[in-house]
Amino acid sequence: MRILVLPCDGIGPEIVESSMSVLHAVNDKFSLGLTFDYDDVGFKSLEKYGTTLRDEILEKAKTYDGVILGTQSHADYPVPEKGGRNVSAGFRIGLDLYANVRPARTRPFLTSNMKEGKTMDLVIMREATEGFYPDRNMSRGWGEVMPSPDMALSTRKITRHCSERIARRAFELAMKRNKKVTAIHKANSFHMTDGLFLEAVRHVAKDFPEVQLDDLLVDASTAHLVRSPERFDVLVATNFYGDIISDLASELSGSLGLAGSIMASDVHCAAQAQHGSAPDIAGKDIANPVSMILSVAMLLQWMGEQRGNSNLQAAAAEMDRAVDVVLESPENRTPDLGGKLGTKAFGEEVAKVILG
Incomplete structure (x- = not known):
């Protein structure tokens, strides 16, 4: 090999x-x-x-x-x-x-950045090929444009295919762990894009009846990571959200250098x-x-x-x-x-x- x-x-x-x-x-x-x-x-x-x-x-x-x-x-x-x-x-x-x-x-012999007595053991499954990132959401060209020096526009892409496959990997992993998946989204604001992602996750969940699925708004998830990290096992998220919350989780657990x-x-x-x-x-x-x-x-x-x-x-x-x-x-x-x-x-x- x-x-x-x-x-x-x-x-x-x-x-x-x-x-x-x-x-x-x-x-x-x-x-x-x-x-x-x-x-x-x-x-x-x-x-x-x-x-x-x-x-x-x-x-x-x-x-x-x-x-x-x-x-x-x-x-x-x-x-x-x-x-x-x-x-x-x-x-x-x-x-x-x-x-x-x-x-x-967290590790019991290392100081974490969490509240006293709190522990963490979770995995974030981040979709990495689409989303808010302008270098990977177009078949040709770039996902950001500036029609004028004082205006910038960015295009976000979410597909059912990519959402379902990252969700499936998350559920498969959860079956090996504690059988719980949390979908991270902002569907209350991004009705179509995050709505499609959440719909795809719920569709995949039907193939894993033993796994408990819940979902959280991305802003609420940051609060829960600080307040009650023990509630999480496997988190599944689109690209941008997964990038942010994984850095937060790793730093809370002790250091980004430990993950x-x-x-x-x-x-x-x-x-x-x-x-x-x-x-x-x-x-x-x-x-x-x-x-x-x-x-x-x-x-x-x-x-x-x-x-x-x-x-x-x-x-x-x-x-x-x-x-x-x-x-x-x-x-x-x-x-x-x-x-x-x-x-x-x-x-x-x-x-x-x-x-x-």
């Missing part, structure tokens, strides 16, 4: 390197037979090829069993006409990675940390690699489920366990968590736990 590794920008190369230390450890321990190829996206690609994301990279990625994608500094890219292509969006559209899976959970994430289709999957590229700390060996390590673990879990490979699934579980073992010791945490361990050293400590 082959994995394509794309370190990308900012702290991406550092957290990917740390994750690779852990991945090599489980590769050896569980005899996974994984091989790895590296290539350039982001600023390195822009310098070499004049674009942050080449079409041939997307075609190449389709031939691999999985992709590891580092963080991107999209806000600092030039305009698309000058080669500044959104790498994450390019992968989501190019490989149809419609399911952005974002778990968030893994994958982008998946029915046949392809890419691991990518939930957070951004943090260029201000790039190259300083102080970035927290946990999100990237856990994202890689989620990639192995996805690959294992797709192939019925129990070794891959066991390796994913071992990566999760080893991260918690290291985090439990305050001296082994990275500076953002009050420790002194560097990015590279953290990955090495996790690898040591795995290899015993």
Whole structure:
């Protein structure tokens, strides 16, 4: 099995390197037979090829069993006409990675940002190929226009097909967890678009009678995440809402740097940390690699489920366990968590736990 590794920008190369230390450890321990190829996206690609994301990279990625994608500094890219292509969006559209899976959970040995006594263990299923994002809601062109310098218009696209398939993935996941799905929407204002999404979710729910379905307005959901996070298990949302509430949930649970994430289709999957590229700390060996390590673990879990490979699934579980073992010791945490361990050293400590 082959994995394509794309370190990308900012702290991406550092957290990917740390994750690779852990991945090599489980590769050896569980005899996974994984091989790895590296290539350039982001600023390195822009310098070499004049674009942050080449079409041939997307075609190449389709031939691999999985992709590891580092963080991107999209806000600092030039305009698309000058080669500044959104790498994450390019992968989501190019490989149809419609399911952005974002778990968030508290750990008893780490301080959270929640009310005292509150805990969290949930997964947000975010549709990632349409919605409010103007770079992915048109077959040609861009979803935003400026008829005049003082007027800007944006087009939102919601389809039954994309809404139903992300809903189905959410219900399937809920069947493996606590059998509860919450649909996040704003159908009281967006009658047609969010109304269609909610209708699609309710239609899919009929195929999962064991799963309890409720729904919340997106603004109310933020309040409930703070006040009563224990009410949630699997949340399903359109692109924009899912992006916002997943950052909120992860930060409440302890830190955005502690939450893994994958982008998946029915046949392809890419691991990518939930957070951004943090260029201000790039190259300083102080970035927290946990999100990237856990994202890689989620990639192995996805690959294992797709192939019925129990070794891959066991390796994913071992990566999760080893991260918690290291985090439990305050001296082994990275500076953002009050420790002194560097990015590279953290990955090495996790690898040591795995290899015993």
